[in-house]
Amino acid sequence: MNTQDTLDAAWDAPHPAHPVDGTLIVPASKSLTNRYLLLAALADGPSRIHNALASRDSDLMIAALRALGTGIETREAPDGTLELRITPMDLAVQMGEVDIDCGLAGTVMRFVPPLAALANGSFTFDGDPHARLRPMAPVHTALSDLGVKITEHGEPGLLPATVTGTGSVSGGGIEVDASGSSQFISALLLVAARTTNGVEIIAADGPIASPDHIEMTVATLRELGVSITRPTKRSWKVEPGKISAFERTMEPDLSNAGPFLAAAMVTAGTVRIAHWPTETTQVGDQWRTILERMGATLTHHQDGTLELTGPKEISGIDFADASELAPTLAAICALANGPSRLTGIAHLRGHETDRLAALAKEINNLGGKVTELDDGLLIEPAPLHGGVFETYADHRMATAGAIIGLAVPGVKVVDIATTAKTMPDFPTLWTTLALSGKAAH
Numbered sequence: 526m527n528t529q530d531t532l533d534a535a536w537d538a539p540h541p542a543h544p545v546d547g548t549l550i551v552p553a554s555k556s557l558t559n560r561y562l563l564l565a566a567l568a569d570g571p572s573r574i575h576n577a578l579a580s581r582d583s584d585l586m587i588a589a590l591r592a593l594g595t596g597i598e599t600r601e602a603p604d605g606t607l608e609l610r611i612t613p614m615d616l617a618v619q620m621g622e623v624d625i626d627c628g629l630a631g632t633v634m635r636f637v638p639p640l641a642a643l644a645n646g647s648f649t650f651d652g653d654p655h656a657r658l659r660p661m662a663p664v665h666t667a668l669s670d671l672g673v674k675i676t677e678h679g680e681p682g683l684l685p686a687t688v689t690g691t692g693s694v695s696g697g698g699i700e701v702d703a704s705g706s707s708q709f710i711s712a713l714l715l716v717a718a719r720t721t722n723g724v725e726i727i728a729a730d731g732p733i734a735s736p737d738h739i740e741m742t743v744a745t746l747r748e749l750g751v752s753i754t755r756p757t758k759r760s761w762k763v764e765p766g767k768i769s770a771f772e773r774t775m776e777p778d779l780s781n782a783g784p785f786l787a788a789a790m791v792t793a794g795t796v797r798i799a800h801w802p803t804e805t806t807q808v809g810d811q812w813r814t815i816l817e818r819m820g821a822t823l824t825h826h827q828d829g830t831l832e833l834t835g836p837k838e839i840s841g842i843d844f845a846d847a848s849e850l851a852p853t854l855a856a857i858c859a860l861a862n863g864p865s866r867l868t869g870i871a872h873l874r875g876h877e878t879d880r881l882a883a884l885a886k887e888i889n890n891l892g893g894k895v896t897e898l899d900d901g902l903l904i905e906p907a908p909l910h911g912g913v914f915e916t917y918a919d920h921r922m923a924t925a926g927a928i929i930g931l932a933v934p935g936v937k938v939v940d941i942a943t944t945a946k947t948m949p950d951f952p953t954l955w956t957t958l959a960l961s962g963k964a965a966h
């Protein structure tokens with residue numbers, strides 16, 4: 526598309542003349558759905574996932590696991606949610622030469638190669654153009670250190686790459702640089718119990734990105750009977766053993782609940798999210814404390830509904846390690862009455878796009894005052910105006926543009942369909958929410 530066509534196709538972000546007032550069921554967690562899917566492929570019997578996420582990233586995970594020989598049946602449950610029945614892969618079957626499309630899904634490009642190493646065959650991983658820029662070196666190095674044959678076809682440490690699996694991996698000790706992504710460590714933890722001798726992972730010196738996601742991996746594995754100890758704060762020891770088959774219902778994606786909560790924040794409205802878990806390993810549970818600090822009033826009702834009412838004026842915030850919440854948080858901060866510093870997120874440069882550069886550029890194009898820091902963003906108050914918000918194939922850039930558009934007239938979001946990565950219904954849910962609420966602004 527040329528520039529004019531892109532502009533014509535851009536989505537007019539809804540800009541209601543009143544505070545929003547709505548209740549939503551947010552689709553299931555990407556991180557939980559894709560972890561449970563992969564673990565079901567390695568489990569000791571058939572498993573079932575209720576309320577699975579239906580999205581591009583989970584479709585890519587399902588396709589990848591099927592390509593490795595996992596049986597996955599999909600069914601629409603009576604309440605309209607997606608139910609999956611998974612028959613584990615047989616590691617002894619010779620799969621031959623298989624191509625695996627990772628799209629732009631970090632959970633597929635990082636989690637599936639170690640699984641392929643346990644299978645029998647030659648598995649070539651590739652993805653969207655931007656997937657070829659996302660860091661892969663720590664996964665490739667760790668597998669190679671474990672004796673697995675990895676052939677990189679392009680730039681070193683990037684996709685495309687072929688994993689040659691022989692049906693078993695003996696295991697051992699490995700050092701993993703997790704400064705670029707927590708997914709490097711999660712990827713190895715997820716399969717470690719199915720190696721012959723188990724695996725001990727030591728995080729190399731330097732920051733560990735998105736540590737909460739590693740905690741989610743550990744908790745999920747322990748729940749399925751895997752023995753993991755922590756010899757030090759920077760290491761994980763996984764004993765060889767079975768992964769128990771399971772039946773689980775997926776929680777709503779609390780990170781994806783963020784933009785809807787943000788809608789209440791930026792319009793001084795009220796949003797209720799159904800089925801907010803009382804206990805969870807999801808990083809998105811932090812919205813409760815983050816948004817309260819920014820002025821929101823929150824109630825977690827007995828029936829599980831989380832209700833948030835936005836303040837008249839949003840306070841700025843200093844926050845470290847916002848991980849995948851950062852794009853949504855940055856959009857809210859751009860509408861705050863004071864400065865905000867989001868730090869500890871240098872690794873966002875290796876996400877779907879360089880999120881630090883993209884957020885600074887696009888918010889500043891709308892009149893904002895965002896400065897890129899080495900490891901984050903400084904966001905200062907500035908009057909925003911309408912304009913085009915580019916999204917760079919990044920679902921969270923698209924939702925960030927929608928949030929700003931709710932408060933600022935005339936924002937056009939390029940490629941809103943990119944939200945299908947984790948939430949294909951986003952445009953419909955968002956428009957319905959924007960139309961909700963009656964009181965005058």
Ligand SMILES: O=C(O)C1=C[C@@H](OP(=O)(O)O)[C@@H](O)[C@H](O)C1
Pocket residue numbers: 555556557631632705706707708711734735738848849872
């Ligand atoms: O393991 C996971 O499910 C994820 C880990 C995080 O990746 P990074 O550690 O690369 O930030 C997060 O940002 C991503 O959205 C999902």
Ligand SMILES: C=C(OP(=O)(O)O)C(=O)O
Pocket residue numbers: 629630631632849876877921947
């Ligand atoms: C970083 C993200 O995704 P991925 O799982 O592709 O890394 C994200 O969803 O914000």
